[in-house]
Amino acid sequence: MPSADAERCLRRFLEANWLKPFDAVWDASVASVLASMLMGEPSLDMGCGDGLFMLIASGGRVRLSYDRYTDTRLRLRGDLYDTAASMTRLEATPPRRLVTVGLDHKAGLLDKARRTATYRSLVQGDGQALPFAHRSFATVFCNILYWLPDWQAGLREMHRVVRDDGRLVLVVPNDTFGGQLQSHHRAQRYRRNGRHWRARFFEWIDNGRFRTLTRLTGHRAQWEERLTAAGFRLHGAIPVLHVGAVRRWDMSTRPILHGLVLLGRALQSLRLKGLLKRLIVPLLARRVRPWFAKSLAPSAEHAALWVLIAQPVEARRASVETMPHHEEARVR
Template identity: 30%
Template sequence: MDNLKNDILRRFLNVFWLRPETALWRTIDALVMRDFVFDGPSLDLGCGDGIFSFIRAGGEFDYSFDMFKSVSNLDKFFDKVDIYDHFDERLVNPVVTMRPDYVIDVALDHKETLLKKSATLGLYKKLVPHDANKPLPFEDDSFNTIFSNMLYWLDSPEAVFKEIKRILRPGGKAAIMLPNSTFLEYSFYYKLYLKTKDPEWKWLERIDRGRIAENIKHAYDAKIWEESFKKAGLKVALHKQHLSKTVIEVWDIGLRPLFPVLHKMAGKLTESDRIEIKKEGIDLVLGLVEPLCSETWVTDKAYAPAFHYYLLTK
């Protein structure tokens, strides 16, 4: 398990080297769903740039690749702009050192730039641009497996749960990740400003950059999520919780405030200097982040984890 953890964390740090807190979160996600098997036909619902699913599938990139090369609008970083919503084929050029163990039949996202990035990975057979707030563009009983970690970004999770039930084959499984109500409580911006409206903490808005206020539309206790599954006709085959209070607090700030400057510095390096410094950074940070990479965190026993992982059937 420790070797597996170290290996996955290293792969994520290689891609997210300027944001190790993101590598921490994604490693724990990959560990919590390590037993999930993508039986075809399979769907990655809200695939983003595909990097998470690629590494989760056993893929690995060369040191020359990272997700910070094809970004834009860095000068608007603190104005809630999605800097990753950008595709430049000269810059998105992933060198793959290990192919994923399987392919995923279909990937869906509403951002064309992210789908283009996903297309460079050789992980997906078909990419579908679509707004998941609308009915999903698939026939009834289309998929044996569905994975999604973005349903809480949508207007109505219940509507999309019904869609998942419709497109899932009998005997099929959906693996989904959803925030617990505690997730908000562990965010400094929510706890100190959104809840209190105390002007002293308004500056935290610049750190949040719209994540909590705009993207996290739904964060509930298990009971509420499970009522919603039931209404949609879905059954819970497995429920686990992950992402401890400590992990969320580390992730909540991380290197985020420094990111535009770190990105500028990295951009001024030659390719060989960039790789050399990146390798050094990964080795340095690995020892600091790995102890936090636990599905549950011993000192957080009194606090419920921030996320749910569900396996659903119909």
């Protein structure tokens, strides 16, 4: 059974993601693991995006009238909605603890993150060439490593900016991940059998996620090898998010999401959205709870993600000193 804190965390993520409840299961599972960790300052959230994950993971909350789909632009191609569109109406209860710096390469997302009041400062930059001095951070958190075209450069940079006694906390896909993305596999099957319309439908649902999310997966030993090669020692690998939850997340409400977002907007203009969410969020919580419970401590074979905790190894000193200088900002 999830603890009362974990249940609260799930409800808060559902409030922000009520139209895609398995997004909430994913985020709440990872956040529940992070809740037991000390994120010492100065801390960096590398690839912070719109800041909603860190806001809620750090004990904050969005108001019921607000959610991820409020200030987005609907699109017919590519992503269903553009989350980088500016956030004009965010209302949030600030978190209990702040993160020192949030970094992302998209200005629109940083603008949103600013309104969450979760970060002491926000920096626009590339995760593969961090604009910070050597050994700036006691904690570096990153759940976007697989998004980086050159993830080794990303690891090297995080290694450079973390203190000798600091910690790296990474959220990365397990090698089980790709097998769960059924929309991609179905699309392939239909394509092979010449059923192109069906194939196109499932390709639209997949929307390139298979390619992104399976670029860099691995079981524990593979991750340990990658971290060791980058100069880290792996201290802990916590399996999280049940593969069954990822199967449901893959399809989720995607086929009808456009309609749901439009409905949500209509309700918002009638000032009924908050009221409806007050009724629906507890029902959604009850429905997804079994998957959330399984996602908090799955076995390694049934986990879709790892939360990895690593520290730089002592021998790094000389190599860090000889690395090229970037445009640096000192972090206090």
